[in-house]
Amino acid sequence: MCLSIPAKIESIDGDMAVCSVGGATYTASLQMLDVSELSPGDYVLLHTGFALQKISQEEAEATLELFDEFEAFNEMLDEEEKRTGGHIV
Amino acid sequence: MKQTHILLGHGSGGRLSHELIRNLFVRYFHNHLLEPQGDAALLKMNSEKLAFTTDSFVVDPLFFPGGDIGKLAVAGTVNDLAVSGAVPKYLSTGFIIEEGFPLEMLEKVVASMAAEAQKAGVMIVTGDTKVVEKGKCDKLFINTAGVGEMIEGAENIASGKTIEVGDKILINGTVGDHGMAVMGARNQLNISAGVVSDCACLNDLTELALKETNAVKFMRDATRGGLGTVMAELCEGKTFGIQLFEEKIPVRESVRGMCELLGFDPLYVANEGKVVMVVSAIAADRILDIMKAHPLGKEAAIIGEITASHAGRTWLETSIGGSRIVDMPAGEQLPRIC
Amino acid sequence: MKYIDEYRDKEKVISISNRIRFSSKKHIRLMEVCGGHTMAIQRFGIPSLLPENIELVSGPGCPVCVTSRAYIDQAIAYSRLPDVIITTYGDLIRVPGSTSTLDRERAAGSDIRIVYSILDALMIAKKNRQKKVVFLGIGFETTSPATAAGILKAQMAGLFNFFVYSAHKIMPPPMAALIDQGVNIHGYIGPGHVSTITGSHIYDFIPEKYGMGVVISGFEPLDLLQSIYMLVLQHENETPKVEIQYSRAVKPEGNQKAKDMLEEVFELRDDWWRGLGTLHESGFAIRERFAEFDAEKMLSVEVEPTREDKGCICGTVLKGLAKPSDCKLFGKACTPSDPVGACMVSNEGACAAYYRFKRTEA
Numbered sequence: 189m190c191l192s193i194p195a196k197i198e199s200i201d202g203d204m205a206v207c208s209v210g211g212a213t214y215t216a217s218l219q220m221l222d223v224s225e226l227s228p229g230d231y232v233l234l235h236t237g238f239a240l241q242k243i244s245q246e247e248a249e250a251t252l253e254l255f256d257e258f259e260a261f262n263e264m265l266d267e268e269e270k271r272t273g274g275h276i277v
Numbered sequence: 278m279k280q281t282h283i284l285l286g287h288g289s290g291g292r293l294s295h296e297l298i299r300n301l302f303v304r305y306f307h308n309h310l311l312e313p314q315g316d317a318a319l320l321k322m323n324s325e326k327l328a329f330t331t332d333s334f335v336v337d338p339l340f341f342p343g344g345d346i347g348k349l350a351v352a353g354t355v356n357d358l359a360v361s362g363a364v365p366k367y368l369s370t371g372f373i374i375e376e377g378f379p380l381e382m383l384e385k386v387v388a389s390m391a392a393e394a395q396k397a398g399v400m401i402v403t404g405d406t407k408v409v410e411k412g413k414c415d416k417l418f419i420n421t422a423g424v425g426e427m428i429e430g431a432e433n434i435a436s437g438k439t440i441e442v443g444d445k446i447l448i449n450g451t452v453g454d455h456g457m458a459v460m461g462a463r464n465q466l467n468i469s470a471g472v473v474s475d476c477a478c479l480n481d482l483t484e485l486a487l488k489e490t491n492a493v494k495f496m497r498d499a500t501r502g503g504l505g506t507v508m509a510e511l512c513e514g515k516t517f518g519i520q521l522f523e524e525k526i527p528v529r530e531s532v533r534g535m536c537e538l539l540g541f542d543p544l545y546v547a548n549e550g551k552v553v554m555v556v557s558a559i560a561a562d563r564i565l566d567i568m569k570a571h572p573l574g575k576e577a578a579i580i581g582e583i584t585a586s587h588a589g590r591t592w593l594e595t596s597i598g599g600s601r602i603v604d605m606p607a608g609e610q611l612p613r614i615c
Numbered sequence: 616m617k618y619i620d621e622y623r624d625k626e627k628v629i630s631i632s633n634r635i636r637f638s639s640k641k642h643i644r645l646m647e648v649c650g651g652h653t654m655a656i657q658r659f660g661i662p663s664l665l666p667e668n669i670e671l672v673s674g675p676g677c678p679v680c681v682t683s684r685a686y687i688d689q690a691i692a693y694s695r696l697p698d699v700i701i702t703t704y705g706d707l708i709r710v711p712g713s714t715s716t717l718d719r720e721r722a723a724g725s726d727i728r729i730v731y732s733i734l735d736a737l738m739i740a741k742k743n744r745q746k747k748v749v750f751l752g753i754g755f756e757t758t759s760p761a762t763a764a765g766i767l768k769a770q771m772a773g774l775f776n777f778f779v780y781s782a783h784k785i786m787p788p789p790m791a792a793l794i795d796q797g798v799n800i801h802g803y804i805g806p807g808h809v810s811t812i813t814g815s816h817i818y819d820f821i822p823e824k825y826g827m828g829v830v831i832s833g834f835e836p837l838d839l840l841q842s843i844y845m846l847v848l849q850h851e852n853e854t855p856k857v858e859i860q861y862s863r864a865v866k867p868e869g870n871q872k873a874k875d876m877l878e879e880v881f882e883l884r885d886d887w888w889r890g891l892g893t894l895h896e897s898g899f900a901i902r903e904r905f906a907e908f909d910a911e912k913m914l915s916v917e918v919e920p921t922r923e924d925k926g927c928i929c930g931t932v933l934k935g936l937a938k939p940s941d942c943k944l945f946g947k948a949c950t951p952s953d954p955v956g957a958c959m960v961s962n963e964g965a966c967a968a969y970y971r972f973k974r975t976e977a
Contacts (some may be wrong), residue, residue, distance in 0.1 A: 191540045191614055191651055192651075192757065192808045193537050193619075193809075194536055194616075194617065194618035194619060196617065197540075199456055201919075206535070206815075206886060208539070209534040209535075209537055209538050210530045210531065210533050210534030210616035210619075211470055211471065211530045211531030211533075211534045212468055212469070212470030212531055212534035212535040212538055213469050213470065214467060214468045214469075214474075214538060217734060217764065219764045219768075219868070219876075220760055220764065220841060220870060220873040220876065221872065222872065227974045229778065231617065231618055233808070233811060233864055234538070235614070235757055235758065235761070236614055236704070236731060236732045236733065236758060236761050237731060237732025237733070237734045237735070238732070238760070238761045238764065240757065240808065240811050240812065240864075240873070241617055241811040241812075241864050241865075241866075241870055243571075243863050243864055244862070244863050244864075245863075245871055247862040247863040248618060248621075248863035249483070250862065251622075251838075251841070251860075251862060251863060252621055252622075252627075252837075253632065254841070255624075255627040255630060255837065255841075256692065258627065258630035258631045258633075258634050259626065259627065261630070261633075261634055261637075262629070262630040262633050262634070265633060265637070318650055329746075343912020417783075467731075467735075518877060528951055530616075534616060535617065537616065537619065539731070593660075594660075595658070595659045595660045596625065596659075597624075597625050597628040597659050597660075597664075597665045597836045598625050598628055598629065598660075598664065599628075599659045599661055599662075599664050599836070600660040600663045601658065601659075601660040601663075604970070606951075611705025611706075611708060611729055614678075614704045614706055614753070614754055614757075614758055
C-alpha cells in the first residue's frame with residue numbers, strides 16, 4: 189500500500205516498461221497510465237509491479253527549492269545566536 | 278553405459294558408491310589424507326588448542342551469481358573457524374543427494390568445493406554420501422565440519438570478553454550482496470540487478486589482522502540475519518552498548534536499489550564474505566589499512582564504536598541524523614506491499 | 616537514487632527540523648494513517664528530531680493490522696483444499712488467524728507462495744491450469760487498482776482457475792471513524808500513495824467537518840518533516856485544510872485511469888476494521904460481472920469459528936488511544952517472533968515498530 193519507489197523508465201514495450209532503481213531493473217505494467225504520455229527517461233512510482241503515477245520533475249524541484257528557504261532561515265538563526273550569544277533552537 | 282543421474286545405488290555403499298567416490302570426490306579433493314579412504318581421516322595437529330565447527334547448506338537456487346552451494350559449504354565453515362581465531366586446516370563433507378540429481382551438476386559443485394578449498398589452503402579429508410528417494414530432499418544438501426588450530430592469544434576473539442568502551446567496529450566491505458544475489462537468482466521476482474554474492478574464504482584476511490597486532494578483540498562473520506543481528510547479539514545483556522553510523526556502512530548501489538524495491542533493510546540481509554571486527558581504538562586505522570590492502574577488504578570501513586551509553590542495545594545514527602534501535606529481526610525479510 | 620537521495624539530505628533535514636522547532640509552540644498530536652509512513656518515521660528516527668510538544672501517533676494505516684482474523688481463517692481454509700495454490704504478499708504470511716498462520720500451513724504442506732505482484736500470481740495460474748490459484752487481495756486504494764488490473768487481465772485471458780479473495784479497504788471512512796470514536800488529534804499526515812490514485816478531494820470533508828487539517832505526505836525524511844511543518848503552521852494559525860506536500864506524485868484529481876478500473880471491478884460494501892468496528896461502505900467487493908474470479912462466490916469452504924485473543928488491545932493501539940507498551944502482552948506473550956495480534960506481525964504495525972525501534976526508552 190505504501191511501499192512504492194521512484195523508478196526510471198529505461199524502455200517501453202506495449203503496456204510494459206523496463207524500469208530501473210539505482211541499478212536494479214524490473215519490468216512493470218503501465219496498465220494504469222496513459223502510455224502515450226510516457227517516454228524513456230521519465231520517472232514513475234512503482235508499486236507491486238505496476239506504475240502508479242508519473243513523477244513530476246517540476247514539482248520535485250519546487251519541493252526541494254523550499255528547503256533552500258529553510259537553509260537561509262537557519263543561517264539567519266545561526267547569525268542571531270552568535271550575535272546575542274543566546275540559544276534559539 | 279555412462280551414468281548421467283544419481284541413483285539410489287550411489288548412496289548404498291556398493292560398487293556404484295565406490296565409483297562415485299573415486300571418480301568424483303577423491304579425484305577433485307585429492308590429498309594424502311583422503312586417499313586411504315578409511316572410516317576416519319588420521320590427523321596430526323600442531324596445537325593443543327583447536328577450534329571445531331559444523332554447518333549445513335541448503336541454499337536455493339544451487340547456483341547463483343558469485344557462487345554455488347559448494348563454494349558456500351567450504352567458505353562457510355572456513356569462515357566460522359577463521360573468525361574464531363583459528364587457522365582452518367581440515368574439512369569433512371557430507372552429501373545428501375536427491376535421487377535423479379544430474380551428475381554433471383554434482384561435478385560442478387564438487388569442482389567448486391575443490392577450488393575453494395585450495396584457495397583457502399584447507400584439505401577435505403573425509404566425507405559421506407547418502408542418496409534419498411526422489412522428493413525426500415530438495416536436490417542437494419551439504420554438511421561440512423571443520424577443525425582448525427587456534428592462533429596464539431586469540432582465545433577471546435569469539436566471545437569478545439576483552440571488548441571495552443571506545444573500541445571501534447570494522448567491516449571488510451559492502452553488506453547485503455549475498456542475500457540479494459540469491460533473491461535475484463530465485464527468478465520469481467523478475468528483478469535483475471546484477472548483484473553478485475560476496476561468498477569468499479576470509480581466513481587469509483583474518484589471519485593478517487590477527488598477526489599484525491594484538492588489538493583485535495572480537496570477530497564474527499555476518500551471515501544469516503546480517504550485520505544488524507551480529508551487533509544486536511553482541512551487546513545483548515552486556516554492560517556496553519553499540520553505536521553504528523548508517524552513512525559509514527558500505528552498501529552497493531544495486532543492492533540498495535533492490536532493497537528499496539522490495540522493502541528490505543540491508544542491515545539484515547545475509548552475507549557470506551563479511552567479517553565484523555571489534556578492535557581497540559588506537560589500532561583501528563592501522564587494521565583498516567591492512568584490510569583495504571587485501572582483495573577482500575577493499576571497501577572496508579569503520580562503521581561504529583562501543584559505547585558506555587545504552588548498555589545492551591545497538592543504536593544506529595541514521596543518514597539524516599536521527600536515531601533508532603537495531604534489534605534482532607523476527608524472521609526472514611519478505612517482499613511486502615507496506 | 617533519484618527522487619530518493621535528495622529527500623534524505625542531512626543538511627536540509629537539520630534546517631527544517633530547526634524551522635519546526637522555532638515555529639511550533641502549541642502542543643500538537645498528529646496521526647499518520649499509512650503503514651509506510653509509520654515505517655519511514657521509525658526507520659529514519661524522525662521523532663528524535665522533533666521538539667517534545669509534537670507527538671506522532673500511529674493510526675490504522677496498515678492493511679494487515681485492520682484485517683480480521685476471520686479473513687485469515689478463511690484464507691487458511693482455502694489453503695487446505697487439495698487443489699489450491701494460495702498467492703499472497705509477504706505481509707500476510709505470519710499474521711495470526713484463530714489457530715494458525717499461513718506460514719504454519721505452508722510448513723504443514725499447503726501450497727502457499729509469496730508474490731511481489733498479482734501479475735506473478737496470474738503467471739502461476741497460467742502455468743498450473745489444473746489448480747485453483749487464489750490471490751489474497753489486501754491493501755488500500757494504492758494496491759486495489761493492481762488487483763482490479765489483475766482481474767481484468769484474467770478475464771481477457773480466460774484464466775478461470777484464478778480467483779481473488781478481497782480484503783481491500785478504502786481510506787476516508789477510518790479517518791472519520793477515528794475522530795468520531797474519540798481519538799484526540801490535531802491533524803492527519805495523509806497517506807501519500809493512496810492519494811496518487813484517489814487525489815486529494817476525498818479528504819475535503821475532514822477540515823470541513825472536524826476542523827483539522829490533512830497534509831498528504833511523501834515518504835522520505837524531508838517529505839515527512841515538511842508535512843509536519845505544514846501541519847504545525849495550520850495548527851498555530853488555526854487554518855485547517857487539505858494540502859499536498861507530495862506534489863511530485865499526487866495530483867488533486869489523482870489517477871483517473873486507475874480510479875476507472877476500481878469503479879469497473881469493485882463496488883463498496885460495509886467492512887469490519889480492527890479497532891473501529893464495521894464501517895459503512897469501507898471495503899471493496901468484486902462486482903457481480905466478475906463473479907467467476909471471486910473466491911468468496913466460487914470456492915466453498917468450511918471455516919472454523921473465529922477467536923480473538925483476550926488481552927490483545929490491537930484495536931485500541933490502532934486508534935492511537937494506547938501505546939503498545941500499555942498492552943499487558945507486549946514484549947511478553949506477544950513479540951515479533953511469536954505474535955498474538957496483527958499489530959506485532961506487520962512490519963509497520965505500531966507494536967512491531969515500537970518493539971523494534973523503541974523497546975525501552977533509551
